Amino acid sequence: MRKIPVYFLAASFFSCVSAVEAAEPQMPVQAIQRGMEGTCHTVFQGSKVEPFGFRVLSLMQGMLGPGQDVILARLTGEKAEFTGVVAGMSGSPCYINGKLVGALAYRFGSFTKEPIAGITPIANMQAIFKLPAEKEPTQKQVYYPQTYRQALAQKQAQWPVSLQPISTPLSFGGFRADVLSHYLPELEKMGFKTVMGGISTPGASIANPDMPQKLEPGGAIAGQLVRGDLSIDGTGTVSYLEGDKVLAFGHPFFNEGYVQIPMATAYIHHILASEAGSYKMSQSGKTVGTITQDRLTAIYGQIGKMTPMIPVDLHIQDGIGVDPAKIHFEVFQNPGMTPLMMAMSVQNVLASRLNFNKGGTLQLEGRLRVDGQTLTYKNRYSVSETEDVALGAVQDLANALFTLWNNPFHKPNVQQLEIKAELQPESRQSMIRRIWADRDDFKPGDSFTLYLELETWRKQKDLRQFKLQIPENTPYGPLVLLAGDAKSFDALEGSVETGFSSYQDLLKQLFSKRQSSDLHLLFLTEESGLAQNNLLLTRLPASVQELLLNPETVNASIPIRSPGSEQKIPMDTDLSGKVLLNLNITPYAHAIN
Numbered sequence: 001m002r003k004i005p006v007y008f009l010a011a012s013f014f015s016c017v018s019a020v021e022a023a024e025p026q027m028p029v030q031a032i033q034r035g036m037e038g039t040c041h042t043v044f045q046g047s048k049v050e051p052f053g054f055r056v057l058s059l060m061q062g063m064l065g066p067g068q069d070v071i072l073a074r075l076t077g078e079k080a081e082f083t084g085v086v087a088g089m090s091g092s093p094c095y096i097n098g099k100l101v102g103a104l105a106y107r108f109g110s111f112t113k114e115p116i117a118g119i120t121p122i123a124n125m126q127a128i129f130k131l132p133a134e135k136e137p138t139q140k141q142v143y144y145p146q147t148y149r150q151a152l153a154q155k156q157a158q159w160p161v162s163l164q165p166i167s168t169p170l171s172f173g174g175f176r177a178d179v180l181s182h183y184l185p186e187l188e189k190m191g192f193k194t195v196m197g198g199i200s201t202p203g204a205s206i207a208n209p210d211m212p213q214k215l216e217p218g219g220a221i222a223g224q225l226v227r228g229d230l231s232i233d234g235t236g237t238v239s240y241l242e243g244d245k246v247l248a249f250g251h252p253f254f255n256e257g258y259v260q261i262p263m264a265t266a267y268i269h270h271i272l273a274s275e276a277g278s279y280k281m282s283q284s285g286k287t288v289g290t291i292t293q294d295r296l297t298a299i300y301g302q303i304g305k306m307t308p309m310i311p312v313d314l315h316i317q318d319g320i321g322v323d324p325a326k327i328h329f330e331v332f333q334n335p336g337m338t339p340l341m342m343a344m345s346v347q348n349v350l351a352s353r354l355n356f357n358k359g360g361t362l363q364l365e366g367r368l369r370v371d372g373q374t375l376t377y378k379n380r381y382s383v384s385e386t387e388d389v390a391l392g393a394v395q396d397l398a399n400a401l402f403t404l405w406n407n408p409f410h411k412p413n414v415q416q417l418e419i420k421a422e423l424q425p426e427s428r429q430s431m432i433r434r435i436w437a438d439r440d441d442f443k444p445g446d447s448f449t450l451y452l453e454l455e456t457w458r459k460q461k462d463l464r465q466f467k468l469q470i471p472e473n474t475p476y477g478p479l480v481l482l483a484g485d486a487k488s489f490d491a492l493e494g495s496v497e498t499g500f501s502s503y504q505d506l507l508k509q510l511f512s513k514r515q516s517s518d519l520h521l522l523f524l525t526e527e528s529g530l531a532q533n534n535l536l537l538t539r540l541p542a543s544v545q546e547l548l549l550n551p552e553t554v555n556a557s558i559p560i561r562s563p564g565s566e567q568k569i570p571m572d573t574d575l576s577g578k579v580l581l582n583l584n585i586t587p588y589a590h591a592i593n
Contacts, residue, residue, distance in 0.1 A: 024217075024240070027099035029069050029121045032059055037076075038096035040104055041218030042089050042237050043268045043280075044079055046210050049218035052077040054094060060118070063163070064296065070106060071119035083273045084115045087167035087193040088280030091237035091248040091298075093217045094119050103239035103298070105250030107166050110277070118163070120250035125239060125298040128247070147399050165251035168192050169279050173199030174230035179348045182391075186340070190254070192234070193279045197269075200224065200231040200284040211285040212265040215303070217241060220266035221248045222284035223291050223299070225341050227262070227309075228329030230348060232341060233284040235266050239298065246289070246301040253294045254337050260308060261291040261332050263301040308333060314346065315420045316353040325353045333414060335405040339398035342417075346397060350390040350421060361424040361574070362389045366397075369415040370404065370507070377511035382428045382457075382574035389423070400510050409503035430454040430462060432519075432577035435483050441589035442479075445472040450581075452483070452519070456573070466569055470585065471523060479585050480524040484578025486514035489522070489566075518568040519575060 039051040053076035063070040073094070075085065085107040092104040103125060106118030170192045172180060180194055187194050200222075212219055219238050226232040240247040246263065253261070265285040272279055290307040293300035309330035316325040327349050331341050350362070361382040368375045379396065383389045397419075404412050431454065438449040447469045454462040470479070482492075490513050500506040514520055 025099045026122050027096055027101050028123065029059060029071065032056055032071060032096070032101065034058055036096050038094055038101060040075075040089075040092045040094040042086075042092040042104075043218070043220045044083075044271055045268055047212040047219065047265075047267055049216065050079070052080040054080075054117070054119075056096075057116070063118075068124060068296065069121055071102060071121065072108075073117055073119055075115040075117055080115055083271055083278040084112075084275075085117045085166055086271055086278040086280060088169045088220070088235050088268070088271075088282060089237060090166040090168060091221070091239040091250050093237075093239045100240065103247070103250030104237075105166060107164055117166070120297050122240065125247050125250065128293050128295055128298055128300045129245065131293060131295075147395075147402065165191055167277065167279065168234045168236060168249070168253065169195045169282060170225075171195045171197035171200075171233045171235060171282050171284075172231070173197050173233075173283070174352075175232075175344075175348050176351055179344065179351050182347075182388075183340070183344055193277065195279060195281060197233075197281060198283050199229070200227060200233055200264075211267045213286055215241065215246060215263075215265060215288060220268055220280070220282060221246070221301075222264045222266040222282065223253060224262040224264050224284050224287065225332050225337070226329055226345055227284075228312075229327045230329055230345060231284070232344075233264070233266070233282065235268075235280060235282040235284070236299075244289070244303040244305075246303060247298045248301070249299045250297065252296060253291070253299050254334070255296070256294045256334055256336050259291055259294045259332075259334055261294075261334075262287050262307040262309070263289040263291045263303075310338070310342075310414050310417060312342070312345070312417045313419070314349050315418075316349065317420075317422045318425075327353065333405070335402070338405060339402040342401055343394040343398035346419065347388075347390045347394040350393070350423075351388075360389045361426065361428050362393055363422045363424075364393050364419065365421075366417065366419040368417050368511075371410075371413050372415075373507060375507060375511055379513070379515055380517045380574060382516070393421075396513070403506065404510060407500070407503060407506055409500075409506070427457050428573045429457040430571075430573040430575055432483060432485065432575055432579055435481070435579050435581050437481075437581065437583065439589075441584045441586050442470045443587060443589045444470055444474045444476075444585060446470045446589065450481075450483075450521075454573070454575075468521070468567070470583075474523070474585050475525060476585050476587065477525070479583040481581040481583060482522045482524060482578065483581070484520055485575040486516045486518065486520065487576070488578040489514055489520045492522075514568070516574045517571055519571055521567045521569070 034056055036056040037053060039053055041049050041051055044050055054073040055076060057072040057074055060070045060072050062068060075081065089104050094101045094104060100122050102119040102121040104117055105120040108116045108118065168191065170187060172194065175196065177196065180196070184194055215221060215238050217238050217240065220235055221238045222233040222235050224231070224233055234253060236249040238246060238248050239250060264287045266282050267285055269281040269283065272281060289301050289303040290305040291299050291301040310333055312329050312331060314327040316327065329345060331338055331345065361380060363380050365378045366376070381389055381393045433453045433455050436451050442448065447467060450466050450468050452464040452466070454464065456462050500509065
């Protein structure tokens with residue numbers, strides 16, 4: 001039997017979303033004059049594209065930068081004057097005398113008495129067609145990662161109050177209001193309007209028979225950031241179609257440059273009119289391609305192009321086995337935004353399925369499949385009744401993923417994430433108060449008893465004791481014993497480590513953080529050492545240190561106190577805090593029997 005080529009099947013699958021072949025006539029900005037009138041097209045409800053009027057007020061030359069003009073316009077017509085400039089109208093194509101001028105993209109001020117908007121000229125949007133393909137990451141000798149929240153703070157748009165891109169409605173399906181409220185300030189600073197909506201699924205067309213099956217100018221378009229048992233969609237309007245090329249929004253989505261976001265049709269349930277800012281209530285529909293460019297003047301998508309996603313499976317179990325669940329969803333891949341989307345989604349699932357609001361102990365285990373390798377991680381999180389137990393867990397996960405995606409060595413191929421979570425309703429936390437030994441003076445190799453005083457989550461004193469040994473090769477002189485929790489030791493290590501030296505080094509260290517349920521112990525001497533390329537080099541002669549601290553390597557080397565051997569002792573409680581104990585190593589010490 002003759003096989004049908006895969007490319008033919010793909011072409012058949014996407015034939016229903018074929019775009020307009022002939023290019024539309026266009027009007028250059030030089031021909032636009034004050035007082036000209038025209039029409040813009042958008043969807044007010046359902047999938048029907050409707051016109052509304054506008055009148056040109058002026059051409060703001062170079063408003064967004066050299067050569068980046070904005071057409072200042074006043075919207076007209078009954079619906080537009082009632083709703084004002086609506087979040088979700090971004091990209092609405094605007095015409096004068098049947099010629100395409102550009103796309104509705106900006107609003108001016110808040111609580112304005114007139115619906116004043118800015119139009120991005122179509123020529124500036126089409127410049128995206130000339131951009132080259134994505135380049136490989138720039139190679140670096142050492143990688144210094146940030147946390148994902150630090151990076152988000154740097155990316156948050158700083159637009160003047162008088163000029164703002166029309167907000168992009170982010171529709172959250174299957175999300176709790178309390179989870180969204182935690183991330184709301186960050187989302188608003190990035191220019192999004194947070195909207196709670198229905199889950200976007202492949203069956204959305206059945207629930208809404210009018211769900212559009214193809215894109216058209218003026219029709220709604222969605223970028224699917226998360227899809228499955230929960231969903232996150234960003235909605236705007238199609239500005240221009242040419243063959244399989246799509247332009248929309250008239251302004252950035254995230255302003256991330258090269259992206260891979262599933263591109264879908266969308267259905268508009270309703271426009272909620274408000275003086276504080278009207279917005280479209282939407283739901284994404286059929287996936288028709290991939291958004292590949294996210295730039296100042298528009299987003300660009302390609303019809304028929306498939307999008308690689310990250311499958312996520314969460315296996316949820318509460319402490320008494322009443323509410324087991326398996327949740328599946330997919331997240332788009334992007335160095336800047338995926339960690340945030342992943343953190344929100346996982347936290348929402350934990351909050352929804354574990355039957356808790358605050359407090360408790362969360363045991364988290366996971367496997368990340370990347371570049372054919374399986375990375376495993378495991379940790380326990382215990383918080384008081386006033387804290388959210390899932391928050392710390394998802395932030396650790398998001399930081400690890402951010403470190404992976406933003407590495408300069410290699411673009412990772414993330415294939416799957418699997419998480420197993422179990423919650424115990426009781427919080428098991430203890431604060432480290434003090435430590436002491438059965439004596440002060442020791443010889444190298446001596447054994448001794450270490451006493452530990454904890455304060456439990458119930459404010460009770462808890463005394464523990466352990467047998468330890470001074471390392472055999474410890475030099476004579478002062479010795480410090482540091483006892484602390486996982487976070488304290490990770491912070492100490494992070495203060496002296498100097499980045500990752502290779503992609504394999506990064507993968508090895510990605511989930512190597514210490515367990516919060518272990519007591520961590522570290523001996524420190526006053527001998528010199530160095531931290532270089534994520535390695536701790538101890539007890540180095542002065543000549544070796546001088547060589548490593550030459551001008552070519554000084555930026556990757558930090559002088560440190562030479563650490564001794566680190567130990568960990570498993571505990572039945574999560575620990576917090578750190579303490580120091582000063583010891584003395586001398587040949588004259590007497591052992592205690």
